[in-house]
């Protein structure tokens with residue numbers, strides 16, 4: 001079905017990945033471990049998935065992958081630097097070989113006219129910073145992040161048009177172990193420090209004579225109230241506010257909303273501040289907002305204590321589950337679901353784009369969006385029709401959001417190649433390119449473009465006319 005096309009000619013069609021989920025080579029050329037390496041190793045021991053040691057071997061195969069990106073027609077590539085590859089201890093001495101690797105990746109992208117979009121921190125804080133002072137729980141992390149960012153801006157800045165500060169701080173605030181921490185009160189304190197780090201990093205970037213842009217990167221699922229019961233309506237709004245909007249408000253307006261502070265107080269959690277914090281947080285002007293959007297959720301009041309499953313994080317199926325004392329989540333009968341019970345809801349994306357744009361009036365970039373499937377090679381090919389359906393809906397919705405007036409300028413679906421899932425090993429595949437390995441058998445890590453790769457190639461070639 002052909003839809004009206006509102007994409008501007010210079011729209012940045014891209015794709016997305018992150019360091020710990022693709023690079024492997026975790027102990028090569030001076031790199032030291034990150035919290036992601038430790039966390040995923042533990043999960044591997046418990047659930048028999050795999051670890052980060054090889055992932056997709058992007059470290060050694062970036063040229064092959066970037067060549068495929070060029071073949072697909074990508075105009076941008078969103079990836080992250082591994083902080084512990086550049087500063088193995090998080091602070092102290094810079095690792096020249098790590099820097100060289102990112103120089104090579106950037107130059108290779110530029111060779112094909114693909115714009116690098118770089119995330120400074122994507123779930124992989126250097127473990128050494130946890131050992132030194134408990135990472136972002138401590139205030140010292142702010143200066144270390146700033147030094148790391150400053151080095152990156154000075155060294156790579158002339159070649160990077162878009163920087164993202166911290167990937168999904170909203171997730172890090174709620175799931176302590178993704179940031180190497182143990183409990184919620186630590187991660188809430190850490191989130192305050194990340195807010196200051198974010199603010200100072202953006203101010204620092206804007207004080208330098210560089211031509212690129214910088215912004216934060218948050219994740220957002222569109223939330224529908226389960227019924228017209230006013231209490232469900234309130235709950236959906238409240239989860240939005242406490243999930244993401246309090247953070248963007250703080251980053252943009254430099255002040256925590258009252259409802260957030262009172263919510264923490266009611267939970268008996270409060271972060272420590274210093275007198276200067278409110279001025280540190282003020283006067284930050286992100287150039288854009290980067291949004292990771294995958295799915296929508298149906299939420300209703302928490303009803304039944306007896307039906308509580310053991311909720312452990314957002315990676316669990318988003319249907320018929322509950323979060324104790326907070327909410328029930330329901331399956332949405334109007335939308336189709338992928339193999340991991342995340343749904344396909346293009347309208348939900350349009351809704352999110354409108355809501356976020358009208359609230360902040362900042363240009364938007366989609367830095368993650370995709371559907372996880374279980375896949376097998378079928379006579380040398382991967383027929384991922386459901387993913388094509390998903391991408392099709394998303395792209396139609398983006399076009400309509402642009403027609404509505406949303407300033408959306410880049411789309412980077414997750415993920416370019418299959419990558420190691422942040423929590424469920426290699427079987428959970430999101431890629432446009434299949435990586436032929438399993439959790440237990442690395443095989444030869446052959447790259448095989450899926451049907452969705454060719455579909456997206458055509459879509460980019462037609463600038464979004466699908």
Ligand code: BG6
Nearest residue numbers: 018167168315421422423424428
């Ligand atoms: C996002 C993360 O939250 O979701 C990615 O930024 C992650 O790192 C993606 O891979 C999908 O989640 P998962 O757990 O299925 O890998």
